[in-house]
Structures are given as structure tokens and as C-alpha cells.
Amino acid sequence: MNPLNWLSDEDNSEPPAELVEMASSVPARVIWSASIGDGADEQRVKLVPFVAGDRIYGASRSGTVRALEAATGRPVWSVDTELEISGGPGAGEGLVLFGTSNAEVVALEQDTGQEKWRAQVSSEVLSVPKAGRGVVVVHTIDGKLFGLDAENGAEKWVYDRSIPVLTLHGSSSPVIVDGYVICGFASGKLVMLDLQKGDLLWEITVSAPSGRSELERMVDIDGDPLVIGDVVYAVTYQGEMTAVSIQTGIVLWRRKLSSYAGMGADYGQIYVSDEADHVVSVDPGNGSALWKNKALQYRKLTAPMVLGEHVLVGDFEGYLHFLSRVDGRLEGRVRIAKSAISTPPLVIDGVVYIYADGGEMAAVTISDS
Structure with a gap:
């Protein structure tokens, strides 16, 4: 869901990409489904x-x-x-x-x-x-x-941490790492605090506001920070993606990228759903783009998650899409719910757990995971 839509009753966004018929190469199956109230x-x-x-x-x-x-x-x-x-x-x-x-x-x-x-x-x-x-x-x-x-x-x-006049409707969730807590803010700042005392250990600017209007100056970190080893990654809306050393707070690299959905990762790549709902693979070492898939443009994608050799994203019509982690090509999809999937897939021990906006929860597995 585009978080800017809450500013107006009218939906002026571009139409979502239509799904085309495809033969799925992913043997996905739903192993159970349940309801969590009205979602x-x-x-x-x-x-x-x-x-x-x-x-x-x-x-x-x-x-x-x-x-x-x-x-x-x-x-x-x-x-x-x-x-x-x-x-x-x-x-x-x-x-x-x-x-x-x-x-x-x-x-x-x-x-x-x-x-x-x-x-x-x-x-x-x-x-x-x-x-x-x-x-x-x-x-x-x-x-x-x-x-x-x-x-x-x-x-x-x-x-x-003071917030701008205009922000996205949401907040980054904190991440606890050892005795520290890392969190992103609507100002485009990323901070690390001492978990026990709340003392500030470092603060960096992922993206600085620019532009003449408050709308143009929005640089919220709405997706959760992603920690891999001793590096934390963050991405802002209308701004940049940044890699930061946890120990020193030094910026290791930054690149232009806008996202409010967030990120997922595996042992060699970081995956981002950008503001246009293109799925982008990024090299965690230097920030270079490895591939980009535009086939799901404006389908209000979740942050990507990884299961085996597949990158998974949910969309506004309740579909779970499978992309190749190697080159980003679409490999298959399965419809989990009639309502939107706004929450990123949760992958635990080879099982994908999906929670749709209408309260449907499901567990999905694939035979090659």
C-alpha cells in the first residue's frame, strides 16, 4: 500500500501491472490455513x-x-x-x-x-x-x-527524535543486536542506542531532506533496519539505501533507492521492493544492483523474503509471487487470500507463513526448499 494514499481520498496512482498466464515452476502448496479475527x-x-x-x-x-x-x-x-x-x-x-x-x-x-x-x-x-x-x-x-x-x-x-511536519503513516520497528538497539526515524536518521540505558552511541543520516515542498522533503525510514553480521542496512522513501558499520557508525556505502516496504536478504544478496514495486537485488558489499524485476509494478508489494532459491513477495490481491534469486525472473505464484498481503512473508525452517490483511494466516512450503 502506498503510504501517500492516506493524504487524499482520491487514488491517483498508476494502475498495477496485470498478471499474465504462466506455467509455475515452483511446487508450492498450502499446508494449513487459519483465521486471526478480522486482521x-x-x-x-x-x-x-x-x-x-x-x-x-x-x-x-x-x-x-x-x-x-x-x-x-x-x-x-x-x-x-x-x-x-x-x-x-x-x-x-x-x-x-x-x-x-x-x-x-x-x-x-x-x-x-x-x-x-x-x-x-x-x-x-x-x-x-x-x-x-x-x-x-x-x-x-x-x-x-x-x-x-x-x-x-x-x-x-x-x-x-523530532519528526518532520509531513511523514509517512508508519514507523520503523527497532532491532535489538546484542546489547544495542538500532532504529530508523521519519527524519531519515538511523541511530544505535545502548539497550539498558538508552544512551546514543551513534547517529547517521541515511538521506537528507531535499526539495521545496514538505512532500518532496519526505525521507522516512519506514522499513525495518536489516542486520547482517556487523553491518546494518537501511533505506528511505525518496532517498537512499545505506550500509553502516555497527561498531563504528561509519557509512560503508550508499546508493539512490526509494522504498517504504523494506528489505530481505540471503547469504549473498539484499532484496528490496522499491516505491514503484520493482524488486531489486543489491550487492551487500558495495551497493551495486545485480538485477531488477519490473513485472509486478504498482502491485503494492511486501518486502521480499527468501526461501531456498526463491525470492518471495506478497501483493494487494493476495498473491504470493516467487522470483529466482539468481536473475529475478518470475517463476510462479499462488493465491493465499482474497485480501491484500501487506505483511512480509515470514520464513522459518523451510516454511513460509503468510498473514493477509483480512485475517487469513497460512503456511506454505515448496518441495525444493
């Missing part, structure tokens, strides 16, 4: 699945949080929180974590779904809370990053 309920929120142990967790906009068996999709527990969930669920420290439109962060026990605590933050949460080493980290829509005690939700620290 996103046609709201622009950030709801994602996560897997911990032998369970997969998901949440709906209307407040339903469910745990399912990852292998079968059978329900383990279900909780109706009666909250407007806007971000999550996230995981860590034995918790299921989510944020709400009413500026709350809520922690449930992973085993039972019982509420452990809830905490008030400064504004709506449109990111996925993360937890590690006793700290829960959440990014709010007003540009603040909160560190909360994982035991009781008490505030440990707050990092405040």
Missing part, C-alpha cells in the same frame, strides 16, 4: 506474525491475539483484549508484545496469553515492539523510542 480491518496498521518454539502468534486490529501450532495451525490459545491493536505482536523474554492506537504497550505471557502488564507511552504505536536482555523497546509515531522493563513495563529510558 487489519482495512486500517493502515503494522500487524505481523512471529514464531517462537513450536507456535506462531498473530493479532487483529479489533484486539484478538492468538497462538497456533506452527506445524498444523491448530489453536493453542486465543485472547480478546478489546483493544485497538496497531503494531505487533513482537516477541522476546517469554512475552507477546503489541502496541495500540491509544498509546499503550501490552505484554502477554507466551505460554498462556494471560496479560502480564501494560504501559502508557506517548502516542500511537505503528511499529512492532521488541524485547531482549530484560528490556522491551517500542517506537511511537511521534518519534520517540521507549525502553521498558520486561518484568513490569516500567519506563527505563526514552530517546526523543
Whole structure:
């Protein structure tokens, strides 16, 4: 979904590419499907699945949080929180974590779904809370990053980063790496903080605003930072993609690229869905483009994820597309849902988990994965 569409009731975007008949070379099959309530309920929120142990967790906009068996999709527990969930669920420290439109962060026990605590933050949460080493980290829509005690939700620290007048409707989720937290902001800044104290360790500009209008100056980091080894990668809307040394904060390379969907990676390439919904493969060592596929232009693609030799993206009509990781050619597709797939595919142990906007969750596998 183009995040600029929320600025107007009219859809002036270009028409999406039509799908052409093709013989699929990918033996994909759905091994189970289930429902997580009403899903996103046609709201622009950030709801994602996560897997911990032998369970997969998901949440709906209307407040339903469910745990399912990852292998079968059978329900383990279900909780109706009666909250407007806007971000999550996230995981860590034995918790299921989510944020709400009413500026709350809520922690449930992973085993039972019982509420452990809830905490008030400064504004709506449109990111996925993360937890590690006793700290829960959440990014709010007003540009603040909160560190909360994982035991009781008490505030440990707050990092405040001013935001531009006009921003995309969304937030980058924090990434916890060892004793650090990395997060991108609507200003085009990427920061690394000490996880326990919230102290700033480094800050870099991925893209600097340019242009005369506020619209032209938007350089939000809406996709989550991608960590590979000792390097973190980030990409902005209307800006650049950057590789940064985690240890020093030094920019290793940067290239022109605009994306709000985000990135995925394997052992040799980074994959990006750009603002025109072209899927681009980038060399992580120097930022050069290895290939680009334009066949799914304006189909409102998710961030790409990788399963075996295939790059996977979801689209606005509920299709999961398979591209070759070698040259980007389209290899096949399978329709998972009647609603859009806005959440990136989740790949765990050779299984792809899909969560569609209408609440449909499915597990997909391919025989050569």
C-alpha cells in the first residue's frame, strides 16, 4: 500500500501491472490455513506474525491475539483484549508484545496469553515492539523510542527524535543486536542506542531532506533496519539505501533507492521492493544492483523474503509471487487470500507463513526448499 494514499481520498496512482498466464515452476502448496479475527480491518496498521518454539502468534486490529501450532495451525490459545491493536505482536523474554492506537504497550505471557502488564507511552504505536536482555523497546509515531522493563513495563529510558511536519503513516520497528538497539526515524536518521540505558552511541543520516515542498522533503525510514553480521542496512522513501558499520557508525556505502516496504536478504544478496514495486537485488558489499524485476509494478508489494532459491513477495490481491534469486525472473505464484498481503512473508525452517490483511494466516512450503 502506498503510504501517500492516506493524504487524499482520491487514488491517483498508476494502475498495477496485470498478471499474465504462466506455467509455475515452483511446487508450492498450502499446508494449513487459519483465521486471526478480522486482521487489519482495512486500517493502515503494522500487524505481523512471529514464531517462537513450536507456535506462531498473530493479532487483529479489533484486539484478538492468538497462538497456533506452527506445524498444523491448530489453536493453542486465543485472547480478546478489546483493544485497538496497531503494531505487533513482537516477541522476546517469554512475552507477546503489541502496541495500540491509544498509546499503550501490552505484554502477554507466551505460554498462556494471560496479560502480564501494560504501559502508557506517548502516542500511537505503528511499529512492532521488541524485547531482549530484560528490556522491551517500542517506537511511537511521534518519534520517540521507549525502553521498558520486561518484568513490569516500567519506563527505563526514552530517546526523543523530532519528526518532520509531513511523514509517512508508519514507523520503523527497532532491532535489538546484542546489547544495542538500532532504529530508523521519519527524519531519515538511523541511530544505535545502548539497550539498558538508552544512551546514543551513534547517529547517521541515511538521506537528507531535499526539495521545496514538505512532500518532496519526505525521507522516512519506514522499513525495518536489516542486520547482517556487523553491518546494518537501511533505506528511505525518496532517498537512499545505506550500509553502516555497527561498531563504528561509519557509512560503508550508499546508493539512490526509494522504498517504504523494506528489505530481505540471503547469504549473498539484499532484496528490496522499491516505491514503484520493482524488486531489486543489491550487492551487500558495495551497493551495486545485480538485477531488477519490473513485472509486478504498482502491485503494492511486501518486502521480499527468501526461501531456498526463491525470492518471495506478497501483493494487494493476495498473491504470493516467487522470483529466482539468481536473475529475478518470475517463476510462479499462488493465491493465499482474497485480501491484500501487506505483511512480509515470514520464513522459518523451510516454511513460509503468510498473514493477509483480512485475517487469513497460512503456511506454505515448496518441495525444493
